Amino acid sequence: MRFARLFLVLCAASFGGGHALAVADERSQKTEEFLASQFPDAPPEKHALWLRGELAADIEGILGRPSSRLRVHYWSQGGRSAWVLDEIGKELPITAGFVVKDGILQTAQVLVYRESRGGEIQYTSFLRQFDGLSRQRHQLSQDIDNISGATLSVRSMKKMAAMALRMSEAVQQDVH
Amino acid sequence: MFLLWIALSGLLLNHTESLGLNGPTRLGYLAQWMGVSVRCDAASWPVSAGVLVACENGLYLGERRISELATLQAALDLSPWLLAFGDGGVWVFEQNGQLVDVLPLPRSGPVDGVLRSPAGVVVIAGAQAWMIDADTLEWVDYAGPTRDLPAPSPRMLDDQTLSGFATRASGEALNWTKLLQEMHSGRILTHVGPVLLDLAGIALILLALLGIVIDVRRTHPGGAKH
Numbered sequence: 001m002r003f004a005r006l007f008l009v010l011c012a013a014s015f016g017g018g019h020a021l022a023v024a025d026e027r028s029q030k031t032e033e034f035l036a037s038q039f040p041d042a043p044p045e046k047h048a049l050w051l052r053g054e055l056a057a058d059i060e061g062i063l064g065r066p067s068s069r070l071r072v073h074y075w076s077q078g079g080r081s082a083w084v085l086d087e088i089g090k091e092l093p094i095t096a097g098f099v100v101k102d103g104i105l106q107t108a109q110v111l112v113y114r115e116s117r118g119g120e121i122q123y124t125s126f127l128r129q130f131d132g133l134s135r136q137r138h139q140l141s142q143d144i145d146n147i148s149g150a151t152l153s154v155r156s157m158k159k160m161a162a163m164a165l166r167m168s169e170a171v172q173q174d175v176h
Numbered sequence: 177m178f179l180l181w182i183a184l185s186g187l188l189l190n191h192t193e194s195l196g197l198n199g200p201t202r203l204g205y206l207a208q209w210m211g212v213s214v215r216c217d218a219a220s221w222p223v224s225a226g227v228l229v230a231c232e233n234g235l236y237l238g239e240r241r242i243s244e245l246a247t248l249q250a251a252l253d254l255s256p257w258l259l260a261f262g263d264g265g266v267w268v269f270e271q272n273g274q275l276v277d278v279l280p281l282p283r284s285g286p287v288d289g290v291l292r293s294p295a296g297v298v299v300i301a302g303a304q305a306w307m308i309d310a311d312t313l314e315w316v317d318y319a320g321p322t323r324d325l326p327a328p329s330p331r332m333l334d335d336q337t338l339s340g341f342a343t344r345a346s347g348e349a350l351n352w353t354k355l356l357q358e359m360h361s362g363r364i365l366t367h368v369g370p371v372l373l374d375l376a377g378i379a380l381i382l383l384a385l386l387g388i389v390i391d392v393r394r395t396h397p398g399g400a401k402h
Binding site: 028048068069071073114130 | 264270276277278280284313363373
């Protein structure tokens with residue numbers, strides 16, 4: 001019984017590797033579905049954005065830590081860019097998709113939610129709050145209502161939304 | 177002392193995030209003493225920046241944990257990158273261990289071989305072969321010969337080195353929040369700990385009640401006589 005909880009945590013961690021492939025497959029599948037729903041006429045073009053210099057510093061400001069990856073993929077078509085991002089909620093990563101046009105969020109969706117609690121962030125009533133928002137420095141232009149019991153998940157969604165806006169801004173600066 | 181123990185650990189627990197105590201303790205020996213045991217793979221993969229070793233809770237470049245990756249099938253250099261194959265994808269790192277990207281394998285299923293070619297790194301799965309382009313870090317079809325291309329090979333770690341990796345990995349597995357929870361509950365002091373802290377808690381309640389009784393007797397000195 002001694003340190004049983006620690007043992008359980010370690011067991012969960014050790015089995016986690018075995019599920020990684022399934023998790024990766026689910027993420028890929030949900031990403032494809034998200035892109036198909038957001039770009040129904042033709043598949044968007046895939047690009048890669050490197051997080052370096054000022055952009056990396058801004059992303060660090062948004063996340064409160066450096067980005068775990070140096071390169072992020074995105075899709076674009078007709079001036080709209082789509083971003084599929086991952087951020088830890090409480091213990092597990094939340095995968096969310098965002099569509100941005102002219103520095104304004106058009107869509108926010110939770111693609112894969114893995115936490116046991118806080119799933120309310122997947123509801124349309126919550127996600128609708130992101131529509132039409134822009135970025136003000138490291139935050140969104142308007143407050144997002146918190147959900148009791150899902151504070152960390154809400155926080156992660158806000159961070160990812162701000163990240164998507166900052167990165168789409170960087171893409172636009174490169175294009176123009 | 178136990179009251180102080182409960183109060184301090186409770187305060188720290190409530191503010192782990194703001195105090196930056198949400199990361200690993202890196203106290204390997206303490207973690208192992210507490211029963212946290214992490215196994216590491218004896219097969220290590222030498223790369224130019226050091227050696228890559230997979231443990232249950234992540235991938236280590238030398239002494240540093242650089243990523244989540246529990247199953248390492250192969251690792252090699254693709255200048256200027258380090259590539260680690262595992263869990264359905266290829267983890268691409270800079271030489272300093274910074275994760276660049278994770279490339280999903282071009283098709284799902286097992287990888288039959290990872291080979292070095294003069295042009296890059298070739299992956300064989302089923303009857304097909306692909307290569308990772310070092311400039312774009314994307315998959316490209318590979319139609320060249322594969323028969324004589326060398327494969328990267330692991331180096332087996334000796335028991336002492338393996339034990340060192342396991343200790344470090346245990347320290348990474350024990351985070352501050354978990355340690356503080358174990359302290360706050362008393363479980364860190366084996367099965368006696370919770371009992372001691374229960375007694376301390378009861379003593380705290382009795383002290384509070386006794387304080388109220390003393391205060392009532394002092395403010396109403398005649399009440400007790402009637």
